Amino acid sequence: SQKIEQNSEALNIQEGKTATLTCNYTNYSPAYLQWYRQDPGRGPVFLLLIRENEKEKRKERLKVTFDTTLKQSLFHITASQPADSATYLCALDPTDSWGKLQFGAGTQVVVTP
Amino acid sequence: EAGVAQSPRYKIIEKRQSVAFWCNPISGHATLYWYQQILGQGPKLLIQFQNNGVVDDSQLPKDRFSAERLKGVDSTLKIQPAKLEDSAVYLCASSAESGTRTGELFFGEGSRLTVL
Numbered sequence: 001s002q003k004i005e006q007n008s009e010a011l012n013i014q015e016g017k018t019a020t021l022t023c024n025y026t027n028y029s030p031a032y033l034q035w036y037r038q039d040p041g042r043g044p045v046f047l048l049l050i051r052e053n054e055k056e057k058r059k060e061r062l063k064v065t066f067d068t069t070l071k072q073s074l075f076h077i078t079a080s081q082p083a084d085s086a087t088y089l090c091a092l093d094p095t096d097s098w099g100k101l102q103f104g105a106g107t108q109v110v111v112t113p
Numbered sequence: 114e115a116g117v118a119q120s121p122r123y124k125i126i127e128k129r130q131s132v133a134f135w136c137n138p139i140s141g142h143a144t145l146y147w148y149q150q151i152l153g154q155g156p157k158l159l160i161q162f163q164n165n166g167v168v169d170d171s172q173l174p175k176d177r178f179s180a181e182r183l184k185g186v187d188s189t190l191k192i193q194p195a196k197l198e199d200s201a202v203y204l205c206a207s208s209a210e211s212g213t214r215t216g217e218l219f220f221g222e223g224s225r226l227t228v229l
Contacts, residue, residue: 004155034217034218036218041222041223042222042223043117043204043206043220043221043222043223044156044204044218044220045220046217046218046219049217089155089156091155100158100161100169101146101158101218102158103148103155103156103157104155105153105154105155106155
């Protein structure tokens, strides 16, 4: 069956350090992978989209990598700040399901001063 | 630009009662989605509309859930009768493009349902 796995344990990190989150998937052939941020009581907010032919994507302090061989995406927050504390969701757009975005359970990040 | 609007934000009902949620997507967005997010889980797609037609409702429990998108704009999601396991946040999202291959999803704040 298809699975999207993200670390269920919260990631506690000190301000200024780099947070690295993992998204592993099985039985998918995604054309795209997206990352979203979700704050408590709010809807997810889009952060980055990376295509299957792209190895890396950057946006300000965020960096995403996409390895279709390993079936894995890594999400990095550099120079982390307390305001980065949130849950981060990865989402896959399977090539055979037009527009059917499927989400992982998310990883909570807690940045302490 | 106004975001995706949802109401109500919170609803508490007894099991076997009915409830309806409303969504107004971003103006001009052709694609509308309803997701269910149970506490501690990621959002799960219930139904996807393209304009006022259903693209995918394979994960919608059709014996109790129904959704419509009249005139290709607003949408309502109804649950009747509700079960305890329906307690969740119901998220509405819209996208400018057909599907998500080229665009992001814009989510509303969600409607939190508690079934007692």
